[in-house]
Every structure is written in C-alpha cells, then in structure tokens.
Amino acid sequence: MNRLFIFRSAGSGSALILFTLSLAAGSVAASTALTEGQALQLGLARPAFQELHAGRLEQAWSDVTEAAMRSNPNLEYTREENPGDATEHSIWLTQKFSLSGRRDLARQAAERHLVATGMENAAQSAERVAEIRRRFFSVLHQQTLEQKVKAWETRLTGVEAAVRKRERAGDVSGYDRLRISRERLLIQARRDRIQVEKDVARASLLALILSSDDSEAEYDELTGTMLPPEPGVLAELLARLTEHPDLARLRTNTDAHGLEIQAAEHARMPDVTLGLGAKHVASGSNEGTGLLLSASMPFPFSDQAAADRQRAAARHRVTQSEYRLALAEADGRVRGLWGKVRKSRDNARRFESEAAAASAKLVRIAEAAYHNGEIGVLELVDAYRGALEADTQALALAHEARQAAIELDLAVGPAGDMP
Numbered sequence: 359m360n361r362l363f364i365f366r367s368a369g370s371g372s373a374l375i376l377f378t379l380s381l382a383a384g385s386v387a388a389s390t391a392l393t394e395g396q397a398l399q400l401g402l403a404r405p406a407f408q409e410l411h412a413g414r415l416e417q418a419w420s421d422v423t424e425a426a427m428r429s430n431p432n433l434e435y436t437r438e439e440n441p442g443d444a445t446e447h448s449i450w451l452t453q454k455f456s457l458s459g460r461r462d463l464a465r466q467a468a469e470r471h472l473v474a475t476g477m478e479n480a481a482q483s484a485e486r487v488a489e490i491r492r493r494f495f496s497v498l499h500q501q502t503l504e505q506k507v508k509a510w511e512t513r514l515t516g517v518e519a520a521v522r523k524r525e526r527a528g529d530v531s532g533y534d535r536l537r538i539s540r541e542r543l544l545i546q547a548r549r550d551r552i553q554v555e556k557d558v559a560r561a562s563l564l565a566l567i568l569s570s571d572d573s574e575a576e577y578d579e580l581t582g583t584m585l586p587p588e589p590g591v592l593a594e595l596l597a598r599l600t601e602h603p604d605l606a607r608l609r610t611n612t613d614a615h616g617l618e619i620q621a622a623e624h625a626r627m628p629d630v631t632l633g634l635g636a637k638h639v640a641s642g643s644n645e646g647t648g649l650l651l652s653a654s655m656p657f658p659f660s661d662q663a664a665a666d667r668q669r670a671a672a673r674h675r676v677t678q679s680e681y682r683l684a685l686a687e688a689d690g691r692v693r694g695l696w697g698k699v700r701k702s703r704d705n706a707r708r709f710e711s712e713a714a715a716a717s718a719k720l721v722r723i724a725e726a727a728y729h730n731g732e733i734g735v736l737e738l739v740d741a742y743r744g745a746l747e748a749d750t751q752a753l754a755l756a757h758e759a760r761q762a763a764i765e766l767d768l769a770v771g772p773a774g775d776m777p
Contacts, residue, residue: 391579391580391581392494392577392579392580392581393580393581393582394491394494394495394582397490397491397494397563397567398487398490398491400567400568401486401487401490401566401567402483402486402487404567404569405569406569407486410482411479411482411483414475414478414479415472415475415476415479417475418468418471418472418474418475418476419472421468421471421472422465422468422469422472424468425461425464425465425467425468426461426465426468428461429453429454431451431452431453432450432451432452432453433449433450433451434448434449434450434451434452434635435447435448435449435450436448436449436450440641443641444639444640444641445639445640445641446637446638446639446640447637447638447639447640448635448636448637448638448650449635449636450633450634450635450650450652451633451634451635452631452632452633452634452652453631453632453633454629454630454631455629455630455631455632456629457627457629457630458624458625458626458627458629459624460621460622460624460625463617463618463620463621463624464617464618464621466617467614467615467617467618467621468614470610470611470613470614470617471610471611471614473610474607474610474611474614477603477604477606477607477610478603478607480603480772481602481603481604481607484603484768484771484772485768486566487768488764488765488767488768489566490563490566490567491764492761492764493559493562493563493566494563494580494582495582495584495757495760495761495764496559496562496563496757497556497559497560497563497580498580498582498584499584499753499754499757500552500555500556500559501556501579501580502584502753503552503750503753504549504552504553504556506746506749506750506753507545507548507549507552507746508549510545510742510745510746510749511542511545511546511549513742514538514541514542514545514742515542517538517725517738518535518538518539518542521534521535521538521735522535530735533735534734534735537735537736537739538735538738538739541739541742541743545746564577584753584756584757584760585703585706585707585756585759585760586699586703586759586760586762586763587763588700588703589696589699589700589703589763589766592692592693592696595692595696595766595770596689596692596693598770598771599685599688599689599692599770599771600685601771602688602769602770602771603771603772604684604771605681605684605685605688605771608677608680608681608684609681611673611677612674612677612678612681615670615671615673615674615677616674618666618670618673618674619667619670619671619674621666621670622663622666622667622670623663623667625663625666625667626658626663628655628656628658629655629656630653630654630655631652631653631654631655632652632653633650633651633652633653633654634649634650634651634652635649635650635651635652636648636649636650637650688769691769692766692769692770695762695765695766695769696766698762698766699759699762699763699766702755702758702759702762703759703763705755705759706752706755706756706758706759709748709751709752709755710752710755710756713748713751713752714748714749714752716748717741717744717745717747717748717749718745720741720744720745721741721742721745723741724737724738724740724741724742725738725741
C-alpha cells in the first residue's frame with residue numbers, strides 16, 4: 359500500500375488505481391444473502407489478486423529506479439617500478455557525466471511506463487469485475503428460475519391433492535389425476551436439473567471470489583435485481599472512451615516511447631568522463647607528489663544509439679496505431695451495446711407486463727373453467743405450462759439485458775480521472 363503513494367507521485371493517472379484498490383479494501387460482513395457489491399469486494403480483495411498488481415507495479419518501479427540511477431565513480435590505483443630504483447604510485451577517481459539530458463528523459467519514460475502499468479492493473483480489475491458480475495447474475499438467474507419452477511410445482515401439488523379428492527368422490531376420472539401427477543413430476547425433474555445447474559454456477563462464482571480458507575456456507579443465496587437500469591446518455595459514454603484503462607495505457611505507452619526517442623536523439627552527444635588523482639614518485643632519496651587531472655570522451659566513429667532510436671520510433675508507431683484502432687473499435691462496440699441494452703431492457707419490461715400478466719390471468723380462468731366442468735384437464739395443464747414458460751421467458755429476457763449491460767460497462771470503463 360505504501361508503494362501506491364510512491365506511484366501516485368510518479369505522475370497523474372493513479373486515481374483509477376487507488377479507486378480500484380480502495381474498493382477491494384472494504385470488509386464484507388458475513389451474510390447468507392450475497393449481494394453483487396459484496397461479491398465484487400470479495401473478488402477484488404483476494405490476496406493473490408492484490409499481490410499480482412503490487413508485483414507489476416514493483417517491476418515497473420524498478421525500471422524507474424534504474425533509469426534515475428547515476429553511474430558509480432571508478433577508483434583506480436597503479437604501482438610502477440622503473441629502472442634506477444624509481445617507484446611511482448598513482449591513484450585515480452573518475453566519474454562519467456551525461457551532459458545531454460538523456461538520463462532525465464529515460465527516467466521520465468520509465469515513469470510513464472509505470473503509469474501505464476497501473477492502467478493495465480485497472481483494466482485487469484475491470485475485466486475481473488465484469489467476470490464476477492457475469493457469474494453472479496448467472497447464479498441469480500438459475501436461483502430465481504428454480505424458485506419460479508418450485509412455486510408452480512407447489513401449486514400443481516395442491517391441484518393434484520384436490521383432483522385426487524374429487525376422484526375419490528367420483529366427480530372426475532382417474533385420467534385427470536394421472537395427467538396432473540405426470541405434469542407435477544415433469545416440473546419436479548425440471549427443478550432438479552435447474553438446481554444442478556445453479557450449484558455448478560455457484561461453485562464457479564465462489565471459486566472466483568473466495569479463497570480456499572473461506573467458508574462457502576455463508577453465501578448459499580444471492581440477492582439482487584436482474585433487470586438492469588436504463589443505460590446512460592450515449593454521447594456521455596462515448597466521451598469517456600478515451601479514459602478507458604486499455605486505451606489510456608496505449609496512449610501513455612505512446613508518450614513513453616516518444617520520450618525514449620528523444621533520449622536516443624540526445625545520445626548523439628557522448629558522455630564525458632572526468633578524473634582526479636595524485637601521483638607519488640620515489641627515486642632514492644628524492645620523493646615528490648603531484649596532482650593529476652584527466653578528461654575523456656568516446657570518439658563518435660559510429661552512431662551507437664541508432665538502433666535505440668529505430669526501436670523507440672517503431673514502438674511509438676505501433677502503440678499509436680494500436681490506440682487509433684482500439685478507439686475506433688471501442689466506439690463501435692459501445693454504440694452497439696448501448697442499443698442492445700435499451701432494446702433488451704424494453705423487451706423484458708414489455709414481456710413482463712403483457713405476456714406474463716396475461717398468462718397469470720389465463721391460469722385463473724382455466725382453473726375456474728375446469729372446476730365448473732367447462733374444460734378438460736389437458737386445457738388446464740396447457741394453461742399451467744404456458745404460464746411457467748412465460749415466467750421463464752421473462753426471466754431469460756431480463757438476464758439477457760443484464761449481461762448486455764455488464765458488457766457495456768466493461769466497454770465504457772469505470773468513471774474517474776485519467777491522464
């Protein structure tokens with residue numbers, strides 16, 4: 359966590375990273391009804407996930423440290439014995455100096471790469487958030503579907519008991535009772551299959567949000583609303599696209615490669631090495647000590663930085679092109695998903711208010727008609743089956759709208775200040 363504050367001082371753009379990690383820092387109270395927000399907190403707070411992000415930042419920070427580091431001075435000692443008993447002792451302290459400003463530019467480029475690494479972490483957090491939400495609402499879908507099927511099973515059980523009583527009284531035939539019993543068994547089998555699918559989806563969700571030592575029993579039920587809210591204004595969502603972590607990472611890396619080009623250009627000016635030393639000469643009874651000064655620089659016979667400039671220029675073009683392509687693709691994706699969320703949401707609401715409500719009314723009419731002997735058991739079973747399918751379809755449409763909303767949120771990216 360201390361490293362986050364160091365990273366914050368390295369450049370703008372750390373606000374999103376701090377936001378992401380602060381979301382994961384909250385504690386989750388034990389509850390038997392797991393909410394979407396609690397699932398996200400648990401998933402982002404897993405130690406392995408936090409260590410992954412911290413390790414990436416540490417690696418990028420080491421590049422900043424390396425780029426800002428000056429070369430060490432060089433200490434040299436020589437002893438030379440000459441003919442005639444003359445002995446010379448020399449000691450040198452030399453230091454290389456960069457007068458071109460290349461080191462400062464390299465440090466700035468490393469800092470931009472550090473910011474980009476933070477954005478990569480933020481993008482991975484956004485992907486993890488989306489995956490947790492996908493799995494959460496898949497479980498919620500199966501859980502709600504199981505509850506609806508179970509409610510109809512209970513209703514059919516009551517009808518079966520009533521028909522059995524009428525059968526004993528001789529009011530209806532045994533066929534009616536057997537037909538109702540078979541329909542109940544079919545719905546029971548369907549509920550059992552849905553329960554298995556729900557358990558598989560729940561295990562997949564808990565594997566993403568819980569550590570091995572966490573208790574799964576605390577989260578045996580989920581709570582939430584399947585139908586998503588109305589999506590935001592399209593123009594506002596498109597305006598946020600440039601701040602998406604993936605796009606901002608490409609843009610920041612492009613800036614870093616631009617600084618690397620400048621650093622390679624400054625490398626045309628060679629480094630200068632200055633030396634300071636002393637020389638002591640002893641020859642018989644005569645001794646003397648003198649001061650030594652030196653200056654040296656490499657002879658620019660060949661351009662040693664040409665490859666660095668070429669490499670940095672190529673990386674700059676690549677990331678710049680990747681950014682433009684990614685921005686255009688993201689624009690189209692947001693437009694498409696925005697329309698899908700609106701239409702899916704409207705379809706789900708309309709079906710819920712019209713078809714599902716009509717099916718419930720048909721069931722009431724069919725039950726009354728069957729009780730009065732106006733219709734047979736097949737018509738009653740058909741009304742039950744149609745009502746259940748209407749409930750199932752309404753839930754499926756709401757789930758489809760929710761999944762589209764999750765993808766739209768991921769495509770737009772989290773709101774926040776980015777460089």
